[in-house]
Amino acid sequence: MESTEIAVRSVRTVGEKTIALELESPPKFEAQPGQFVQVRGELDGEKITRHYTLSSPDTDGTFEITVGVDPEGDLSPWLAELESGDIVEVDGPFGRSYYEGEESVVVLAGGPGVGPAVGIAERAIADGGEAMVIYRDDEPAHEGRLRELETAGATVVITNEPLTDNDAVTDALSRAEGQVFVYGFADFIEAANEALMSTGHDSDDSKSENFG
Ligand SMILES: Cc1cc2nc3c(=O)[nH]c(=O)nc-3n(C[C@H](O)[C@H](O)[C@H](O)COP(=O)(O)OP(=O)(O)OC[C@H]3O[C@@H](n4cnc5c(N)ncnc54)[C@H](O)[C@@H]3O)c2cc1C
Incomplete structure (x- = not known):
């Protein structure tokens, strides 16, 4: 997947200062748990990118990332404010440390x-x-x-x-x-x-x- 705009399906609190973002998988998007994507947000006119690792077992229809929200951080508090239907820009998947069917x-x-x-x-x-x-x-x-x-x-x-x-x-x-x-x-x-x-x-x- 090359820098694609995708919709947020849901944002859930899954722990103290931790959210799970469910994102719509674009067509043909395939990734394994453990791979990561680059998420881009625009804050005060400045584009900011950070990496987040897949936390769903698959990417069928949607996939999930889990974000630890650092209140002093740049992108994670912005991600925590997203709502269903908002659009984010995502690149990937990247990474070599992922599940490959090990028993x-x-x-x-x-x-x-x-x-x-x-x-x-x-x-x-x-x-x-x-x-x-x-x-x-x-x-x-x-x-x-x-x-x-x-x-x-x-x-x-x-x-x-x-x-x-x-x-x-x-x-x-x-x-x-x-x-x-x-x-x-x-x-x-x-x-x-x-x-x-x-x-x-x-x-x-x-x-x-x-x-x-
Ligand atoms: C390959 C990769 C995969 C990643 N996957 C995830 C993921 O699945 N979930 C996730 O929440 N983050 C993940 N990160 C970290 C994420 O990309 C951001 O660095 C993080 O969300 C902070 O971004 P920020 O803009 O909110 O804070 P920034 O403005 O970048 O400032 C926060 C600073 O503190 C550091 N930091 C934040 N929290 C901690 C901590 N608990 N311990 C030590 N240092 C910390 C950050 O690295 C950064 O230097 C991943 C990073 C990489 C490189």
């Missing part, structure tokens, strides 16, 4: 990284696979979808503590098998890689996306 997925997510975590886990379960989500946040978002994933057989660990020296995380990672994905801001990626290494995983094998 077993292990997703480590920090903050808004929970978006790709739920998208990938839902898709893996729908495809008959297995999923584990390890999610660090002081104020967790997407709790309903995480509970549904657990009911569907996924392992879900939610923590507000650092990932290292964290018994629940260490226990889960020690028995985790499959493709590891890591999504979040730089400090989370670093902590996740440390937790992976200390539980016998090679972080070079992870599919990882640094949010900045």
